[in-house]
Amino acid sequence: MAARLLEDKLTCAICLGLYQDPATLPCGHNFCMVCIQDWWGRCGKACPECRQPFPDDAELRRNVALSGVLEVVRAGPAVDPRPCPGPDPGARCPRHGLPLELFCRTEGRCVCSACTVHECRLHERALLDAERLHREAQLRARLEVTQQQATQAETQLQEMQQQSSQIQSLACTLASSVSSKFSSLQQALEMRRAVVLRDIEVAKTQVLAQARDEEQRLKVHLEALVRHGHRIQELLEQVDDRTFLQQLFWAQESQLLEPPGPVEPLTPLQWDEDQQLGDLKELLSQLCGLLLEERGHPGAPAKAADLGPMEAPGPPTLVPSAVCPLRRKLWQNYRNLTFDPASANRHFYLSRQDQRVKHCRQPCGPARPGSFELWQLTRCKLGPHTDNIGRGPSSWGLCIQEDSVQAWHNGEAQRLPAVSGRLLGVDLDLALGCLTFYSLEPQAQPLHTFHALFTQPLTPVFWLLEGRTLTLCHQPGAMLPPEPQEEASAPS
Numbered sequence: 437m438a439a440r441l442l443e444d445k446l447t448c449a450i451c452l453g454l455y456q457d458p459a460t461l462p463c464g465h466n467f468c469m470v471c472i473q474d475w476w477g478r479c480g481k482a483c484p485e486c487r488q489p490f491p492d493d494a495e496l497r498r499n500v501a502l503s504g505v506l507e508v509v510r511a512g513p514a515v516d517p518r519p520c521p522g523p524d525p526g527a528r529c530p531r532h533g534l535p536l537e538l539f540c541r542t543e544g545r546c547v548c549s550a551c552t553v554h555e556c557r558l559h560e561r562a563l564l565d566a567e568r569l570h571r572e573a574q575l576r577a578r579l580e581v582t583q584q585q586a587t588q589a590e591t592q593l594q595e596m597q598q599q600s601s602q603i604q605s606l607a608c609t610l611a612s613s614v615s616s617k618f619s620s621l622q623q624a625l626e627m628r629r630a631v632v633l634r635d636i637e638v639a640k641t642q643v644l645a646q647a648r649d650e651e652q653r654l655k656v657h658l659e660a661l662v663r664h665g666h667r668i669q670e671l672l673e674q675v676d677d678r679t680f681l682q683q684l685f686w687a688q689e690s691q692l693l694e695p696p697g698p699v700e701p702l703t704p705l706q707w708d709e710d711q712q713l714g715d716l717k718e719l720l721s722q723l724c725g726l727l728l729e730e731r732g733h734p735g736a737p738a739k740a741a742d743l744g745p746m747e748a749p750g751p752p753t754l755v756p757s758a759v760c761p762l763r764r765k766l767w768q769n770y771r772n773l774t775f776d777p778a779s780a781n782r783h784f785y786l787s788r789q790d791q792r793v794k795h796c797r798q799p800c801g802p803a804r805p806g807s808f809e810l811w812q813l814t815r816c817k818l819g820p821h822t823d824n825i826g827r828g829p830s831s832w833g834l835c836i837q838e839d840s841v842q843a844w845h846n847g848e849a850q851r852l853p854a855v856s857g858r859l860l861g862v863d864l865d866l867a868l869g870c871l872t873f874y875s876l877e878p879q880a881q882p883l884h885t886f887h888a889l890f891t892q893p894l895t896p897v898f899w900l901l902e903g904r905t906l907t908l909c910h911q912p913g914a915m916l917p918p919e920p921q922e923e924a925s926a927p928s
Contacts, residue, residue, distance in 0.1 A: 446506060449485060449530050450475055450545055455506055460499040463488040469498065478544060485531070539567040613850060617887050624869050624889035628716070636712055643705050650703060660696035667692055719867065763880040766861050770911045773896060781808045784900070792907045795900040825899055832886045833897075834873045836860070843873070843884040852883055859909075866890055 448455050450471035457469040465485045467475070472484075473496070481490045490496075527536045527546070534548035542559035552561055562570070667687065674680040687693045774790040782799040786792065826833030826844025835842040835849070836857035842849040859877040864870075871886040900906055 442509065444528060444530060446502075446509060447527075447530060452527050452536065452546055454510070455502065458499045458502045458506065459496050460502070461488070461490060461496075462494065466499060466502060469496070472496070475544070484543065484545065537564060538562065539564055541567070609850065612848075620869070620888050624887075627889055628719075632713070632716055639707070639712055643707050646703070647705055654699070657696060657699060664693070664695055715867070723868070762874075762882075763876060766863055766874065766876075766880070767911060769863060772910045773908050775898075775908070778804060779807055783902075788907070791910060792905065793898070793900065794905045795902050797902060825897055830892065832871050832888070833899075834860070834883065841883065843886070845886060850884070855881070855883065862896070864890075864894065 443454070446454055448458075448468045448471055449465075450467055453468075455466060455468055456471075458466050459469045459472055460466050461472070461483050463483050463486050465483050467484070475484055476482075476490070481492070482488060483490065528534060529536055529548035529551060532548050532550035534550050536546040536548055538547050538549070538552060538556075538561050539545070540547045540551070540556045540559050540561055543556065546564065547556050547561070552559075671680060671684055671687070674683060684693075775786055775793055777786055777790060780786060780793065782801055782803050783796055785794045785796050785800050787794070825831055826835070826849075827847050829846045831845070833844045835844060839854060841852040841854055841857075843852055844850075855875040856877050857875070859875070861874040861876050861880075863872045863874065865872075869887055869889050871888070871890075873883045873885075875881055875883055898906055
């Protein structure tokens with residue numbers, strides 16, 4: 437019985453368990469340090485027992501003596517040292533000694549029936565088990581909402597991480613592509629600058645040589661005039677008449693007084709800046725327009741800068757009427773090509789006057805000298821030695837598959853939006869250094885443009901998978917392609 441009374445005296449009125457780190461208020465009541473701080477955070481800074489305010493300038497201190505008593509009590513066998521999670525069925529009110537059967541919702545603590553008559557008479561109250569069920573339902577609802585929000589946050593976090601990773605990859609690819617294009621453009625500009633400066637230097641040397649010849653001619657003529665003037669001046673200064681006449685006669689007989697003649701007109705120096713610059717002004721103007729224009733999406737019609745300088749339209753019969761301006765432009769630059777049987781891999785079968793090729797499982801015959809070892813062929817005989825399309829620094833290619841399109845150059849691939857590969861076109865502008873691949877079905881749209889300085893002859897090379905067929909379209913009246921050695925100066 438004494439142990440029970442001692443335990444009641446050492447019970448916190450808020451948590452109804454033994455004091456944990458007890459603190460004493462100025463009014464003399466004791467509470468757990470954590471319990472009283474939590475109480476003040478919810479119900480105001482006052483004593484839960486007597487409602488005496490706690491001064492703002494006062495400091496809550498630990499009750500050392502009571503803490504020592506608690507250590508002794510917890511060390512004994514009669515008291516369970518573990519903290520009590522809630523009021524047990526036998527818990528009693530520390531003020532009235534009655535069982536704690538009710539819960540005061542206003543003050544947030546367990547009370548007895550006597551408390552409801554005095555302190556909690558006007559407060560909202562409920563039975564302990566009913567209040568627990570009500571609070572458990574609230575906590576479960578909050579837990580469900582929290583779990584739903586956590587799941588939603590995890591999903592959004594994964595989406596954001598995927599988007600960030602995708603944007604980082606796209607930004608790196610775009611930066612690499614832009615750097616490569618600007619490097620090629622810078623190389624092309626440097627080479628063109630060197631050529632133009634060399635031509636200017638040669639023209640300057642020629643003009644200055646002409647100027648030096650003219651200066652030398654004028655100096656010789658001037659010296660002759662000066663000597664002629666000196667002879668006349670010497671005769672005029674002769675005092676003796678007889679000597680004057682004899683010297684004059686002798687000078688006339690020896691033709692020493694013959695004047696050098698009039699000064700010939702100057703030959704104008706041939707220096708024309710427009711002639712020296714040639715097409716450089718137009719090229720730089722087009723280049724500036726290409727760099728400054730606003731680029732559209734891949735499906736938008738290409739602008740004039742994408743297709744090179746405008747040419748006069750051909751005869752109306754060569755251009756279909758029901759086509760878009762971009763396809764009409766491509767038809768104007770069209771070249772009819774045929775495959776070269778000598779370079780075709782032995783798994784390729786040519787037909788339709790070497791305009792169609794089909795990849796067969798069985799070889800069509802033994803390997804021919806000079807033919808490709810890979811499944812490739814070209815339109816002219818340049819030998820079998822080649823790196824695979826787009827794998828070298830002097831090779832540019834487009835790879836069309838069922839689910840993807842890739843642009844290849846120097847062993848690097850750039851993924852492009854998937855399009856129909858049934859009808860394709862290629863446009864080469866050597867002046868601007870642009871090689872553009874197009875999809876012409878269902879509508880004409882540019883797929884990818886390579887920018888480079890083409891200094892060597894360009895040859896179309898084709899690569900087919902097993903069972904595939906490729907046909908080169910022919911336009912009636914289109915010009916024949918130039919010979920291989922001339923391809924560096926004419927588009928194909």
